[in-house]
Amino acid sequence: MKKAPRYSEVALLSLFATACSGGGGSSHQQPMPATPNNEITPNETLDTTEKANSVTEIFSQTAAELTEKITNPTSQLENNNNKEEFVSSSTMPENPKSESSSPEIEISNPSNEAKVEEEKPSTTPVEISEVIEEVKTEPEISNPSNEAKVEEETQSTTPIEISEVTEEVKTDPEISNPSNEAKVEEEKPSTTPIEISEVTEEVKTEPEISNPSNEVKVEEEKPSITPIEISEVTEEVKTEPEIEVAQENKPVMVTEHIEPMGMYLPKDPTRIFDEAAKFTQNGMIEKLSPLNNVVVNDENLTHKIGVIDVDFSARNDTGKAFQFSNGENRLLLNYDSPRQAKGNKHSHGTMAAGVIALKNEKGYIYGYTADSNNMVSASNQYYEAAYAQGVRIFNNSYGNTPWESRLKEKGGWRYFAQNPIYEMLAKMAAQDSIFVWAAGNDGQSKHSGQNKYATTESHIPVLNDDARRGWITVAAVDWRGQNLMSYSSQIGETAKNWGIATQGEWSLFDNSVSTTGTSFAAPVVTAAVANVWDKFPWMSNHLVTQTILSTANKLGSTEVTTDPNEKVGWGVLNEARALKGPARFDKRLLVKSDNGFVTADFAARNYQDRSRLTWSNDIAGDAGFRKLGTGTLYFSGYNTYSGQTVVENGTLSLSNALINSAVRIEKNGTLRTENDTQAVKIGQSVANNGSFEVYGKGVNIDGDYQADKDARTVIDIDTALLNVKGKADLQNSRILADVVNINEVPTQNEKTRTILKAGSLINYGNFYTVSDHIAPYILVSKVEQQENEVKATYKRNKTANVLRSVGALSRSAENTGENLDKVFDEVAQTPNSKIKSDTLAILTAAPLTAAQTVESLAAEIYASAQNMLLNENRVFSQNIADRAFQNFASENSNVYGAITHQTYRIAQTGYKNAKISGNQTYLGADKQIGDLLVGAALYHSHQKADFEQATGTAKLNQQGGTLYAGYQKNSGYILAQAGMAQAKNEVKRTILLPNETRSLATDVKSRLYSVYTELGYRFALQPLELSPFIGYQLDSIYQKAFDEQKNFGVQADRTKFSLNSYLAGLRATMKLGDLSLNALLSHRITPNAKDAFNFDARYIGAESNIHLQGISPAKNITTAKIGLGYKITENFDLFGEYAIAYPSSGEKWQNVSLGAKYRF
Helix, strand or coil: CECCCCCCCCCCCCCCCCECCCCCCCCCCCCCCCCCCCCCCCCCCCCCCCCCCCCCCCCCCCHHHHHHCCCCCCCCCCCCCCCCCCCCCCCCCCCCCCHHHCCCCCCCCCCCCCCCCCCCCCCCCCCCCCCCCCCCCCCCCCCCCCCCCCCCCCCCCCCCCCCCECCCECCCCCCCCCCCCCCCCCCCCCCCCCCCECCCCCECCCCCCCCCCCCCCCECCCCCCCCCECCECCCCCCECCEEEECCCCCCCCCCCCCCCCCCCCCCCCCCCCCHHHCCCCCCCEECCCCCCCEEEECCCCCCCEEEEECCCECCCCCCCCCECCCCCECEEECCCCCCCCCECCCCHHHHHHHHHHHHCCCCCEEEEECECCCCECCCHHHHHHHHHCCCCEEEECECCCCCHHHHHHCCCHHHHHCCHHHHHHHHHHHHCCEEEEECCCCCCCCCCCHHHCCCCHHHHHHCCHHHHHHEEEEEEECCCCCCECCCCCCCCCCCHHHEEEEECCEEECCCCEEECCHHHCHHHHHHHHHHHHHHCCCCCHHHHHHHHHHCCECCCCCCECCCCECCCECCECCHHHHCCCCCECCHHHCCHHHCCEEEEECCEECCCCHHHHEECCCCECCCEEEEECCCEEEECCEECCCCCEEEEEEEEEECCEECCCCEEEEEEEEEEECCCCCCEEECCCEEECCEEEECCCCEEECCCEEECCCCEEEEECCCCCEEEEEEEECCCCEEEEECCCCCCCCCCCCEEEEEEEEEEEECCCCCEEEECCCCCCEEEEEEEEECCEEEEEEEECCHHHHHHCCCCCCHHHHHHHHHHHHHHHHHHCCCCCCCHHHHHHHHHCCHHHHHHHHHHHCCCHHHHCHHHHHHHHHHHHHHHHHHHHHCCCCCCEEEEEEEEEEEEEECCCCCCCEEEEEEEEEEEEEEEECCEEEEEEEEEEEEEEEECCCCCEEEEEEEEEEEEEEEEECCEEEEEEEEEEEEEEEEEEEEEECCEEEEEEEEEEEEEEEEEEEEEECEEECCEEEEEEEEEEEEEEEECCEECCCCCCEEECCEEEEEEEEEEEEEEEEEECCEEEEEEEEEEECCCCCCCCCEEEEECCCCCEEEECCCCCCCEEEEEEEEEEEECCCCEEEEEEEEEEEECCCCCEEEEEEEEEEEC
């Protein structure tokens, strides 16, 4: 550790520091005993060839003592370049030469902040005619959430005559409010000469504290991976937590009911549920949780670490110690500082940073060279520069320890701690930073009493109690954590409440450098602070500090600490325990303004890893706990702290026990208890003015439970029990019924369950509401008191009612709902059902999700797709009838063929429509034998149907043939056909279960038989012929069995569909030479069309029969056709036709045909 002199009472000395990096060996320098007259005797430098923590000069007295020993007030300070020398009693030490002697370098600001001008102290010689008072302006610290410009002060370069004592003008850090993007300029002191003739009052400006409730979006820093030279610094991009602003959604209060769909209103407004509505819908619905308007996204935030030390390596001699796994450099030196590193791997700062890099893998390390004659000359500029880069964790392996006699003489630590820079650091610690200090290596200085306590810097909180929020002092113990190292100073009685200890011996840089001393114990704690803060980025610096200290081991034990002592403070660092949150709520760890409460105040987070919002240690102590902010914090330990627990805002969730703490829930607060294996235990009383939520197995309250009249008690009526051993007074407040998960499939029979019981239950008026998050299939009929218990009655709702609540009840959905209700009843009676998990997923899904699932389970495509088979066969039969009609009375044999393209839609209210298109090719031949025409024809058809939404697609391949005959006598005729076809329909569809999406592909094979007859009469009106006709067609489809193979897919046995249809129409023919025109107008009626294609099936995994429905064939179809024929030769004709049909569903069907006929 480096010793740093402090300012004297009457003169400013630069902050000297001497290295004391451990006990024993050449790696340390111990102070020489003072003379009897307390004169200062410098130590000689020891050989430190193999150690980096060498010392040039060591002093056991403070700078204040040096000043008092000065005997020659006229001696002059001599300027030395970048050095700070100690002087004998006859000379004053000179001020260090300004860094301005080096060329000024323009530094690119990595965080897009304004350039910070380096402090330029006066370089004019100072005559010591009288004692100098420092003229100093302390830093104005910009909050990293503000991208505000900050200008560094430029000190006067005017000669100072030492004839009067100047006024010390001090501006304390002004910390910008993160909610305001204000531009902040730092004060520039006057450059006029200052005569030291009088001492004026010091002027201080207290910091402006940022509002922690204002969350802003800040970008995280991404430093250059190139070696950092002060002559060239690459720009760094800084990122801090993103804030997601959700769309505002006003919470729905009890008086602002969400009315169910379908305009359901209770007939009796005083009742929660209207029994006359047949239990189809819940009564008043209450929003369980309001939408958080602001959600902070800082889950991947990484904290940066600052190291203020003597020097750092300027060589490439540390291996990969300061590289991330991707090779990027993580040690960034002297950002916004003109100093340049000149050391090597043995430099004190390099070693301190090396320990941090060894113990922390994620954070950037910002090193600042503060060397003056191998001593730390700490300056506010280094802290300001690091703070501007986003650093909030500072490692300080330097310090100065006064003699015990001197400490007593000056009346304690307050005298030594009074220093402007210390006051600045204390305010930073009180605000948002954490400073880790080495306790010192004066363990052997028993003659001077310096072994009994840590350095002066460790005692800064005596000036500002709030500094304890971010102040930790570190002593060194052996690697087993059994004993304090002989070289280590003790923490001391005064600093023990913010002290801790850990190992200080480490091997670094591929085992080429060894460390010893509290200088290298402090970085271990610094790294642990960063690791804990990274684990819990929402924590304040105060919570992180408490967590580090309260989780320490007792010295010589693995037990958690209970009390601090003067040797090691709270004990030995236990980082693994600290990564689980605090282990004590202890008033000794709090500051006065905490008023005895540990406070967690943070906005909502949506972390993927809930452990980052969980404190899992068993928390003891005498302090209370206060929850603020909209975020949710989880306690999973067996907690015995005795202070009160107050939930003012957000949510505190308990999953184990809270034994000795009484609980108060404020209006905007929520206490949640949830454990799925055992009831949570609360050992004291609970006063609820907000929301008390009971989930899992419930909660046992050993004391009383009192709910304010405007409070609510939320209970999972399916699993939880609120068990109050004392008195439960609900003051006519409401119970909000909820069911978060369903582990067993309920039946449609009502179930009554006890949800609250107490030693004495008073003032409950059976007033309840139902959660908007309740499982949609749960229907609550009543919640009522019976003696000292409250019972809830509920059952499984019908699927149709669930769908109706979101306006998704179509005819198909209603049928599917009935199918599912039968299957759910079966599963409820079959604990080992293959589809139990799928069923539970459906029952617990949100209503809209359940509606999507029901739609996909309709399987209506199998019924609707039968229309494709039927229509193809009817088109073919009609075309053959037309060809036969035209070939009557022909003396020749005829061969003909045609190709038809058709497009149409099938539609029916309550089902998913489909667009169908495809081609049909047919080929036939016939021959006239007297009055008899006989013939045969074949066809092949390919059609594709695209159904709406997730219903699926069908690709039909159908081929068939027919035999036909016609008889014409005079003007009357009769036609008859008998045909058969085979079809394969390739069906692809998707089941959208809440827990899984399943893709199904099935080939459904069918066979079709048909009979067609037509009777007509031909009226010859030359050149026009009109032929009215009537007809009948029977179509029988035999669908073979099919199986979709996956759970909740469909399997069906062989099924038959039969349809009878009747036709009436008129044909017209006109011949104009080689050109012939023909037309047809017909109407078909199918009396039994309704539900003609519905059939029974089963869901795979269940035994219950279900009834599948789909689009029925059109009952009425009107068709118009016009055709044109042309005789090419005596034997060869071409013909074309266009047909349009209008079924009763209102859709339009169209087809176009082109064919040829050959006569022989």
